[in-house]
Amino acid sequence: MKKWLILTALAGLTTLVFLVVYRGVAEVFGALAAAGWGLLFTTLFHAIPLTFSAKAWQSLIADCPTRLLHVIGVRWIREGINNLLPVAQIGGDFVGARLLTFLGVPGGVAGGSSIVSLTMEVLAQFLFTFFGLGLLFLTLGGREEETLFWMFLALLMILPMLFGFFLAQRVGFFQVIENFCNKLTKNMQLEWLALGELRGLHEAIQTIYRSPRALSNSVFYHFLSWLAGTGEVWLILYFMGYPVSIWDALILESLGKAARSAGFLIPGGLGVQEGGFMLLAPLLGLTPEVGLAVSLAKRVRELALGGGALFAWHAIEGKRIWKRRTKTEETPRGEDSR
Numbered sequence: 001m002k003k004w005l006i007l008t009a010l011a012g013l014t015t016l017v018f019l020v021v022y023r024g025v026a027e028v029f030g031a032l033a034a035a036g037w038g039l040l041f042t043t044l045f046h047a048i049p050l051t052f053s054a055k056a057w058q059s060l061i062a063d064c065p066t067r068l069l070h071v072i073g074v075r076w077i078r079e080g081i082n083n084l085l086p087v088a089q090i091g092g093d094f095v096g097a098r099l100l101t102f103l104g105v106p107g108g109v110a111g112g113s114s115i116v117s118l119t120m121e122v123l124a125q126f127l128f129t130f131f132g133l134g135l136l137f138l139t140l141g142g143r144e145e146e147t148l149f150w151m152f153l154a155l156l157m158i159l160p161m162l163f164g165f166f167l168a169q170r171v172g173f174f175q176v177i178e179n180f181c182n183k184l185t186k187n188m189q190l191e192w193l194a195l196g197e198l199r200g201l202h203e204a205i206q207t208i209y210r211s212p213r214a215l216s217n218s219v220f221y222h223f224l225s226w227l228a229g230t231g232e233v234w235l236i237l238y239f240m241g242y243p244v245s246i247w248d249a250l251i252l253e254s255l256g257k258a259a260r261s262a263g264f265l266i267p268g269g270l271g272v273q274e275g276g277f278m279l280l281a282p283l284l285g286l287t288p289e290v291g292l293a294v295s296l297a298k299r300v301r302e303l304a305l306g307g308g309a310l311f312a313w314h315a316i317e318g319k320r321i322w323k324r325r326t327k328t329e330e331t332p333r334g335e336d337s338r
Contacts, residue, residue, distance in 0.1 A: 009086045012263070012270025019274050020296075023289045031240055031293035032300075038239025042232050043301040049228035050075060056120065056221035060113040060208050064105045073312070074099045080309025083302040086267040093118055095313065102316070112204030117218060124222035125261065132254025135247055136283065151255070229253050236297045240290065248284045255280050256295065268302070 020028050035042075054072040074096050081092030093114050100110035133151055208214060227250075234249035244252075259276025260269035274295045281291025 006086050008265060009267040009270060012266040012268070012272065015271025016274050019271065019278060019292060023278070023292055027287075027289040028292050028296065031290050032296050034241050035236060035239040035297060038235065039297055039300050042235045042239070042297065043304050045232055045235060046301055046305060048231070049225040050079070052221045052225035052228055053079075053121070056124075056218045056225065057113065057117045059214050059217040059221060060116055060120075061100070061105060061109060062214060063207075064109055066100070066103045066105060070103050071100075074103075076305065077309045077313045080302075080306035081313065083268050084306040084310060090118075090264075099313075099316070102320075106204075108201040109204045111201050112208060116205060116208045116215075117222075120215060120218040121222045122261075124219050125226055125257065127219075128223060128226040129254050129258040132251050132258075136251045136255070139247070139251065140283065226254070226257070229257065232298070232301075233294060236294050237286075237290075240293065240297075242286060242290055244284065244286075252277065252280055252284060252291070252294065273298070 051068075051072055054068060054075040057075060058066065058068055058071045077099060078092040078096035081095050082090065083092075085091060097107075097110040097114040100113070101107055105113075136151075230246065230250040230253045233253045233256075234244065234246055237244050237249065256273060256277045259280075260273035263269045263272030266272055274292055277291040277295040278288045279291070281288055281294075
C-alpha cells in the first residue's frame with residue numbers, strides 16, 4: 001500500500017512537472033513571481049477557511065467540549081499531513097482523531113466525529129461544486145455545452161458513492177470495524193491507529209446522526225470554508241495582475257478543487273489539480289499558464305503551512321514519547337528505593 005502511494009505520488013509529480021514544462025517554465029513562473037509578497041498574504045488568508053473547517057468539526061463533538069483554538073490546531077495538522085504526505089489525502093484524518101484524544105475526547109468520539117465531519121465536508125463540496133457549475137453555465141451563455149454536460153455527469157456520479165459511505169455509517173459497517181479493531185487490540189496488545197480501543201465508535205457516529213442541528217451546522221460551516229477558498233483564488237489573481245470577478249474566482253475554485261478531489265488516490269492531488277486549473281482558465285478568459293500558476297500558488301501555501309504543521313505534529317508526538325520514557329525510567333527507581 002505504501003509503495004503504491006509513493007508510486008502514485010511520483011506519477012503525480014511527474015505530471016505536474018510535465019505540465020509546467022509543456023506550458024513554458026518562464027511563462028508559468030513569471031505569472032507566479034508577479035504575485036510577489038502577495039503570496040504571503042494569501043497564505044495568511046487561509047486562516048479563514050481553516051477556522052470554518054475547524055468549527056464544522058467542533059460542531060460534531062459538542063458533548064465533549066473542546067476549545068475552538070485547539071480544534072483549529074488539530075485541523076491545521078490534519079490538512080498538512082493530507083497535503084504533503086503520501087497518505088491518499090485521508091491519513092491526516094486518522095492523525096487528527098488521535099490528536100483530539102490528547103484534548104480529552106474519547107477515542108470512539110474522536111474517530112466518529114472525524115468520519116462524519118469528512119462526510120459533511122464532501123456533501124458541502126458537492127453543493128459548492130454544483131453552485132460553481134451553475135455559474136459557469138450562466139457565464140458561458142450556451143457555449144461549451146458538451147463540456148458542461150460531462151462536468152455535470154461527473155458530478156452526479158459522486159452521489160452514489162457519497163450515499164454509499166453515508167449508508168455504511170448508518171447500517172453498522174463501522175460497528176464491524178470497531179469489533180475487529182478492539183479484538184486486534186486485545187490479542188496483539190496494540191493501540192489501533194493510536195486511538196486506544198475504539199469502544200463507542202459506532203455509537204458515537206449514530207449519536208451524531210441523531211442530531212440534525214449538529215449535522216446542519218457542520219455542513220454550513222464546511223460550505224463557508226469552501227466559499228472562503230474563493231477569496232484565496234481572487235487574491236492570487238489580483239496580486240498576479242489578473243483581477244477577475246468574485247464569481248469567476250468561485251468557478252475556478254469550486255471546479256479546480258473538484259478536479260483535485262477526483263484524484264484523491266494521488267497524494268495531494270499532484271498533477272490533477274494543476275490540470276484542472278489549466279483547463280478551466282481559458283473558459284474564464286485566462287490563459288492556461290495563468291491557471292497553472294494559480295494552482296502552484298496554492299501549492300506554495302500548502303508547503304508553507306503544511307511544513308509548519310508537520311513540525312508541530314512531530315513536536316507533540318516527540319514530547320509525549322519523551323514523557324512516557326521518563327515515566328518508565330522513574331518507575332523502577334521508585335520500586336528500588338522501597
